[in-house]
Amino acid sequence: MATGGLHESNRGNASDFFGECAITQSCEPCMKANIAKAATVLCKDCNEYLCETCRNPHVVYKGGKHDVVSIQDKQSSTVVVDMKGKDKCSEHGKGFEFYCEDHLKLCCTTCIIAHGKCNKWDEIASISRQKGAQLHGLKQSLLKLKSDADAIVAECKQTEEELNASVADLSKDLDEMKDRMIKLFDAAKRELLTEANALKSEEEKKLSKMQSVTTNVMEELNQLLPMCSSLADHGTPQQMFIFSKQVEERNITIESKINEQRMTEVSSKVTLSYTEELSSILEMGTKFMKVNLEQRGNPSSISSLSQSRPVTLELIVSLNLPKSEDNERKPFLTGLDFLSDGRLVAVDNQNMKCMILNEGLRRLGTPYTFKSSPTDVAVLSNSEIVVTCVKCLRFLSVSSDNVISLTRQIETSSSFSSICCKTPTQMVVSTIDDIRNVRMISVDGVETDFQQVEFPNKTYKLGDSSSTYVQSKNTLVLTDRRAHTVYLYNTVKGTSRAVTNGNIQEPRVACVGPGDTVIVCNENMNSVVHLTVDGDYLCTYPVDMKCPRTICVSRDRTRLAVSNCAKNMELQLYKILPTLNN
Structure with missing residues (x-):
């Protein structure tokens, strides 16, 4: 069990591991939002650790008494982490020391005596140092599954509310007809409401079952994720290896359960339809109306886009970008990304600005002005973004009322063109004039290279290449504009594929699309190209602009923004819709 100041609400952070490591307590509300922030106080009544930002809302909005004490002077705790028997053989009760490939x-x-004749078995102590890093990838998979589980539970609750609301609305609809057909209407109303409530009851049973299964999955994920995080940060290589192997099978089972719930058909509301011949209603008895279930299919609004298949782009708004009074030059948008609440962040390379746009592409607040030209932007959270500039990264805060402020900057060894998030604390950047075409950099400025990736033996000028990273597929994407090629690398398996065909002409910026696919600006064909992470061609979507250059897709994969580099600068916003017949 954990010792020395770890809080019980960490859901097993310390109780699920063994070994010694130094732990600094994190703010628990921030952890739920995937924000790493150290706690400064402890609410003794709620047994919850908080940072200064979360302290006041906790006291003001959460019911009950709150005895808040400072933990500023507490030292980082040394913990003994226990894997709850996951490091021991269930048959013999001994610790695992070998792994049979x-x-x-x-x-x-x-x-191991029974595996003496096997061709490939090793001591865990000798192989775990090379393979322990797999735990980080497994953690990201668990996080994605937990996010999917959260979405399903939230959608189930919303659908249940819609069912209740729709049944309540039936009474109103029926009462509007009651004055004209009072005698028959009363009888019909009773029958229809009985039928509607029966349908509702059946649907609620489905929703209840979905919620129950998904809640159980969430409980298991809530146990595995803290254990995974603590081992990833503080576990020994042996612990990491053992835990990875133990959880791999559970990961497949959990994913199967999540996919099963996604495929379950549910109805969002009960609707009412009327017959065409209302004039003969008195002759029809009580069957002059009927109740229907309006099927919405999958409970998740984005699940229909979760597979690698073509989609449909529907233009929402198109905006011309002429030179304005507050700009010295025509805007040239080289970086786009969506905040999680739907606002669009854009960086203007020519006028050295960063701005926030709403769903109608209207500017919100006052743009932030840089001292040098920015090249790209990535959203770290709904309140923080990072922008690439000449040999530096600039981190900016974005408030809910659209105030942009510089918080810090990091000097870099190379100049970067594109940037995207790999994990909450690590980013992927493409380089300019550097043989290391794509690198990784942490939010603290630590630069590292991809070890199992062989990049083209060349360097790129600004605008000649771009990169993105498909986190769930461990796939790195690199575009080569001059070679008309899109490279896809599996960073875990070490495999790669170069996609070159007539559908790809001068590929520019790439981003992650629906169903963890890849969408690339196709400058020379005035279109965007849709690929799978394996490099299979899905579709080409024409866009109503010349020379599309920069692209991004919203967090919920339902909207796409694209800008160009032609004489007439434009910014367009599209709705991403599933193509059901594919």
Whole structure:
């Protein structure tokens, strides 16, 4: 069990591991929002650690008494992490010391006797140092599954509310007809409401079952994720290896359960339809109207886009970008990204500005002005963005009322053109005039390279290449404008594919599309190209502009923004719709 100041509400952070490591307590509300922030106070009544930002809302808006004490002087705790038997053989009760590659099985000193004739088995102590890093990728998979589970539970609750509201609305609809057909209407109303409530009851049973299954999945994820995080940050290589192998099978099972819930058809509301011959209603008895279930299919609004298939783009708004009074030059948008609340962030390379736009592409607040030209932008959270400039990264805060402020900047060894998030604390950047075409950099400025990726033996000028990263597929994407090629690298398996065909002409900026696919600006064909992470061609979508250059897709994968680099500068916003017949 954990010792020395770890809080119980970490859902097993310390109680699920073994070994010693230094832990600094994090703010729990921030952790739920995937924000790493150190706690400064402890609410003794709620047994919850808080930072200064979360302290006041906790006291004001959360019911009950709150005895808040400072933990500023507390030292980082040394903990003993216990894997709750996951490091021991269930058959012999001994600790795992070997791993058999032939049978993909962890073995103790007794088990290994039965595997003596196997071709490939190793001591965990000797191989775990090379393979322990797999835990980080597994953690991201667990986080995605937890996010999917949260979405399903939230959608179930919303659908249940819609069912209740729709049944309530039936009474209003029926009462509007009651004055004209009072005698028959009373009888019909009773029958229809009985039928509607019966349908509602059946749908609620489905929703209740979905919620129950998904809640159980969430409980398991809430146990695995803290354990995964603590091991990733503080566990020994042996612990990481053992835990990775233990959780891999559960990860597949959990994913299967999540996909099963996504495929379950549910109805969002009960609707009412009228017959065409209202003039003969008195002759029809009580069957002059009927209740219907309006099927919405999958409970998740984005689940229909979760597979690698073509989609449909529907133009929402198109905006010309002429030179304005507050700009010295025509805007040239080289970076776009969506905040999680739907606002669009854009960086103007020519006028050295960063701005926030609403769903109608109207500017919100006052743009932030840089001292040098920005090249790209990535959203870290709904309140923080990062912008690439000449040999530096600039981190800016974005308030809910659209005030942009510089918080800090990091000097870099190279100049970067594109930037995207790989994890909440690490970004992927493409370089300018550097043989290392794509690199990684942490939010603290630590630069690292991809170890299992062989990039083209060349350097790129500004605008000649761009990169993005498909987190769930461990896939790195690099565009080569002059070679008319899109490179896709699996950073875990070490495999790669160069996609070159007639559908790709001068590929520019790439981004992650619906169903963890890849969408690339196709400058020379006035279109965007849709690919799978394996490099298979899905579709080409024409856009109503010349020379599309910069592109991004919203967090919920329902909207796409694209800008160009032609004489007539434009910015367009599209709705992404599923193509059901594909």
